[in-house]
Amino acid sequence: xxxxxxxxxxxxxxxxxxxxxxxxxxxxxxxxxxxxxxxxxxxxxxxxxxxxxxxxxxxxxxxxxxxxxxxxxxxxxxxxxxxxxxxxxxxxxxxxxxxxxxxxxxxxxxxxxxxxxxxxxxxxxxxxxxxxxxxxxxxxxxxxxxxxxxxxxxxxxxxxxxxxxxxxxxxxxxxxxxxxxxxxxxxxxxxxxxxxxxxxxxxxxxxxxxxxxxxxxxxxxxxxxxxxxxxxxxxxxxxxxxxxxxxxxxxxxxxxxxxxxxxxxxxxxxxxxxxxxxxxxxxxxxxxxxxxxxxxxxxxxxxxxxxxxxxxxxxxxxxxxxxxxxxxxxxxxxxxxxxxxxxxxxxxxxxxxxxxxxxxxxxxxxxxxxxxxxxxxxxxxxxxxxxxxxxxxxxxxxxxx
Amino acid sequence: xxxxxxxxxxxxxxxxxxxxxxxxxxxxxxxxxxxxxxxxxxxxxxxxxxxxxxxxxxxxxxxxxxxxxxxxxxxxxxxxxxxxxxxxxxxxxxxxxxxxxxxxxxxxxxxxxxxxxxxxxxxxxxxxxxxxxxxxxxxxxxxxxxxxxxxxxxxxxxxxxxxxxxxxxxxxxxxxxxxxxxxxxxxxxxxxxxxxxxxxxxxxxxxxxxxxxxxxxxxxxxxxxxxxxxxxxxxxxxxxxxxxxxxxxxxxxxxxxxxxxxxxxxxxxxxxxxxxxxxxxxxxxxxxxxxxxxxxxxxxxxxxxxxxxxxxxxxxxxxxxxxxxxxxxxxxxxxxxxxxxxxxxxxxxxxxxxxxxxxxxxxxxxxxxxxxxxxxxxxxxxxxxxxxxxxxxxxx
Numbered sequence: 001x002x003x004x005x006x007x008x009x010x011x012x013x014x015x016x017x018x019x020x021x022x023x024x025x026x027x028x029x030x031x032x033x034x035x036x037x038x039x040x041x042x043x044x045x046x047x048x049x050x051x052x053x054x055x056x057x058x059x060x061x062x063x064x065x066x067x068x069x070x071x072x073x074x075x076x077x078x079x080x081x082x083x084x085x086x087x088x089x090x091x092x093x094x095x096x097x098x099x100x101x102x103x104x105x106x107x108x109x110x111x112x113x114x115x116x117x118x119x120x121x122x123x124x125x126x127x128x129x130x131x132x133x134x135x136x137x138x139x140x141x142x143x144x145x146x147x148x149x150x151x152x153x154x155x156x157x158x159x160x161x162x163x164x165x166x167x168x169x170x171x172x173x174x175x176x177x178x179x180x181x182x183x184x185x186x187x188x189x190x191x192x193x194x195x196x197x198x199x200x201x202x203x204x205x206x207x208x209x210x211x212x213x214x215x216x217x218x219x220x221x222x223x224x225x226x227x228x229x230x231x232x233x234x235x236x237x238x239x240x241x242x243x244x245x246x247x248x249x250x251x252x253x254x255x256x257x258x259x260x261x262x263x264x265x266x267x268x269x270x271x272x273x274x275x276x277x278x279x280x281x282x283x284x285x286x287x288x289x290x291x292x293x294x295x296x297x298x299x300x301x302x303x304x305x306x307x308x309x310x311x312x313x314x315x316x317x318x319x320x321x322x323x324x325x326x327x328x329x330x331x332x333x334x335x336x337x338x339x340x341x342x343x344x345x346x347x348x349x350x351x352x353x354x355x356x357x358x359x360x361x362x363x364x365x366x367x368x369x370x371x372x373x374x375x376x377x378x379x380x381x382x383x384x385x386x387x388x389x390x391x392x393x394x395x396x397x398x399x400x401x
Numbered sequence: 402x403x404x405x406x407x408x409x410x411x412x413x414x415x416x417x418x419x420x421x422x423x424x425x426x427x428x429x430x431x432x433x434x435x436x437x438x439x440x441x442x443x444x445x446x447x448x449x450x451x452x453x454x455x456x457x458x459x460x461x462x463x464x465x466x467x468x469x470x471x472x473x474x475x476x477x478x479x480x481x482x483x484x485x486x487x488x489x490x491x492x493x494x495x496x497x498x499x500x501x502x503x504x505x506x507x508x509x510x511x512x513x514x515x516x517x518x519x520x521x522x523x524x525x526x527x528x529x530x531x532x533x534x535x536x537x538x539x540x541x542x543x544x545x546x547x548x549x550x551x552x553x554x555x556x557x558x559x560x561x562x563x564x565x566x567x568x569x570x571x572x573x574x575x576x577x578x579x580x581x582x583x584x585x586x587x588x589x590x591x592x593x594x595x596x597x598x599x600x601x602x603x604x605x606x607x608x609x610x611x612x613x614x615x616x617x618x619x620x621x622x623x624x625x626x627x628x629x630x631x632x633x634x635x636x637x638x639x640x641x642x643x644x645x646x647x648x649x650x651x652x653x654x655x656x657x658x659x660x661x662x663x664x665x666x667x668x669x670x671x672x673x674x675x676x677x678x679x680x681x682x683x684x685x686x687x688x689x690x691x692x693x694x695x696x697x698x699x700x701x702x703x704x705x706x707x708x709x710x711x712x713x714x715x716x717x718x719x720x721x722x723x724x725x726x727x728x729x730x731x732x733x734x735x736x737x738x739x740x741x742x743x744x745x746x747x748x749x750x751x752x753x754x755x756x757x758x759x760x761x762x763x764x765x766x767x768x769x770x771x772x773x774x775x776x777x778x779x780x781x782x783x784x785x786x787x788x789x790x791x792x793x794x795x796x797x
Contacts (some may be wrong), residue, residue: 316760317758358736
C-alpha cells in the first residue's frame with residue numbers, strides 16, 4: 001500500500017503597521033493598519049479568503065464527499081484562527097466543515113507561529129498549549145502529531161515531542177540527512193524511538209507549490225495524470241509527504257494556473273490504482289513501520305536553498321529583534337497585563353523576522369513577494385518601535401526596564 | 402560632445418558624470434571631441450578637448466566654484482564677467498563656428514547651457530542631436546517652475562532633439578510632466594560610479610571634535626551638498642528637531658554652501674537645535690571625504706534630485722544612506738532607507754530607528770557596499786553606444 005500524506009499549513013501573522021517612534025508611548029495598537037495599507041491584516045484576510053481559503057475549502061469538501069479514501073492534515077495557526085473569527089467567520093466555518101468529516105486531522109504547533117522553541121522552552125510550551133486548547137474548542141479534536149514553525153526540526157525537538165506524547169513529528173526530507181535513503185518511507189528520530197518522523201518529499205511538493213504555474217519549467221503544464229504517473233513509477237515507497245503552504249492553492253499559484261483543477265483530479269487519478277490511498281499524518285504513523293532512524297543534530301527547515309533558519313535569523317537586525325523580544329519575557333509575563341502579553345506574543349511570529357531578511361540577491365524573490373514592507377530596514381524599524389512601546393508599557397506599570 | 406565643465410574644474414556632479422561617461426564611451430570605441438566654454442588643462446587623454454572661444458576673446462578662465470563664474474579676457478586685455486545667459490549665447494556662437502571645421506556623426510549635448518549650441522549645430526549640419534538631461538529647471542527650482550528663459554531653451558531642445566537621455570526614471574517623468582514630451586522619446590541611462598576611482602581616506606579623521614563626541618555616545622548624521630531649495634534642507638532641519646527631542650545626543654553635520662546658508666543657520670537656532678547642527682561650509686579633499694567617514698548615517702533629503710551621486714559616494718566612504726524617494730539614485734540603490742522629502746516625521750522616525758541600532762546600520766552598509774562594488778559606467782556607456790548606432794544610421 002502506498003499513501004499520499006497531504007499536509008497543508010495555514011497561517012497569517014499579525015503584521016505590524018507603519019508604527020513610528022513617535023507613536024511609542026501613545027499608541028499601543030501595533031496591528032491595526034488602515035484598511036488600504038499594505039500592512040492591513042484585515043484586508044489581507046479578505047483577499048486571501050477570496051482567492052484561496054473559500055475556493056480551496058470548497059474543493060476539499062467536495063473531494064472528501066466524492067472519495068471516502070481522501071484524507072488530509074492541516075496545521076492552522078492561532079493567529080490566523082483569531083483573525084478568521086473576527087473578519088471571516090464563514091471561512092472558519094468552512095474549515096470546521098472539513099474536520100467534521102472525521103478525515104481531516106489538525107496538527108499541533110505554536111499558537112503564534114513562533115521560534116520560541118529556540119529561545120524559551122517555557123514560552124514554547126505555553127504557546128503549544130494555547131494552540132491545543134483552541135483546536136479542541138473549534139474543531140473538537142486533540143492534535144496527536146506535531147510540526148514546528150517553518151518545519152524547524154532537530155533531535156532535541158523530537159525528544160520533546162516524544163515526552164509530550166505525540167505519535168508523530170514532521171520535517172523536511174533533506175538530502176543532507178537522508179543520504180542515499182528515500183523520503184518516501186517512514187522514519188523515527190534517533191533520539192525518540194517511540195515516535196514516527198514523517199518527511200516532506202520536497203521535490204514533489206515543490207513541483208506543486210513553486211513550479212506548478214511556471215511556464216518555463218520543462219514539465220509545464222503539470223497535470224494530475226502526469227503527477228500520479230511519477231508517484232506510481234518512483235520505485236519502492238510507502239508514503240509520499242506532500243507538505244506545503246495551504247495558500248499554494250489560489251494565492252501562491254493563482255486560480256488561472258489551473259491549480260484547482262489539479263487538486264480536483266489528483267485523488268481521481270491516484271485512487272485509480274489498487275493499493276493507492278491517502279492518510280493523515282497520525283494514520284500514517286499508526287499504520288506504516290519505520291525503516292530506519294534519522295540523526296538530525298542541526299536544525300533543518302523547509303526554507304530556501306539552505307534549509308536552515310537564516311531567512312529568519314541570518315542577519316544582525318533579525319538577531320537583535322528576536323533577542324529584544326525574548327529579553328522581556330519574564331517582565332511581560334509578570335506584569336499580569338493580558339493585552340500586553342497578547343501583543344508581546346504576536347510580536348514573536350516568525351514572519352516579522354522574515355520581513356527583515358536581506359538575502360535579496362539569492363532567495364530574494366520569494367522574500368520580497370511575501371513582505372508588505374518596502375525594505376527589510378523599515379520592517380525592522382517598525383518592529384523595534386513596537387518593542388520600545390512594550391518597554392514603555394512595562395515601565396508605566398512600575399517594572400524596571 | 403557639448404559640455405559645460407569637467408573635473409577638476411567642476412562645481413558638482415555634472416562634470417564628474419560627463420567625465421566618467423566619456424571615458425567609458427571612449428573605451429567602447431567612440432571618438433569624442435568635447436567642447437567646453439573655458440580654457441584649462443584637464444590632463445585627459447582619452448578624448449580631444451576644445452575650448453570654444455568667441456571671436457575677440459583670448460581666454461576664458463574659471464574663477465569660482467559656481468558654474469556661471471567665468472572670467473572673459475579680451476584680446477585687447479580687458480576683462481569681463483558675463484551673466485550665465487550671455488555666456489551660453491556666446492558658447493552657442495563659438496560652437497557653431499567650431500563645428501564648421503570639424504567632422505562628426507552625432508551631437509551629444511549636456512544640459513540647458515549647451516542646448517542652444519546643440520540645436521544650432523544640428524540645423525547647420527543636419528546631424529542628429531541627443532539631449533542629455535542631468536537636471537531640468539524645475540529640479541533646480543526645488544519643484545517650482547523656475548526661470549522662463551531656461552525653460553524655453555529646454556523645451557526647444559526637447560522638441561528638436563532626435564533622442565533625449567535622462568539620468569533616471571525620476572527625471573524622465575519630470576520631463577514628461579513639465580514639457581509634455583512623449584515618454585518614448587526619452588531613454589533612461591542611469592548615472593553610476595566607478596569604485597576604482599575612490600580616493601582613499603588617510604590619516605586621522607579631520608573632524609576630531611566629532612570623533613570625541615561619538616565616544617561620548619553621540620551619533621553623527623551628515624549631509625553634503627549645496628544649500629539650495631532643491632536639496633530639501635529646510636525639511637531636514639525640522640526632522641532633525643524631532644530627532645533631537647527623542648535622542649538629544651545627535652549631531653547633524655552640514656557640508657556645503659549656497660543661497661540658503663543664512664536661512665538654514667537661523668532656522669536651526671529658531672528650532673532650538675543650534676548646538677546640534679554644525680555648518681562647516683564647502684569642503685574639498687580630506688575634509689570632504691572625512692565628513693562622510695565620520696558620520697553614522699548620510700541623509701540626502703532632496704526635493705528633486707535627478708540622480709544624486711553623492712549618496713553613492715557616502716556608501717563608498719562606509720556610511721549607510723537615507724534618501725528621499727524624489728531622487729534618481731533611489732532607483733539604483735536598494736539597500737537604503739527611503740522617504741518622501743515632505744514627510745518630516747517619517748524622516749525623523751527612520752533617522753531615530755537607524756541611529757538607535759548598530760545592527761541596522763551594519764546591515765544597510767553591508768548591503769549597499771555590495772551594490773556599490775558592482776557598479777560601473779560600462780552598462781550606461783553601452784546603452785549610449787546603442788543609441789549612437791541607431792541614430793547615426795537614421796541620419797545617413
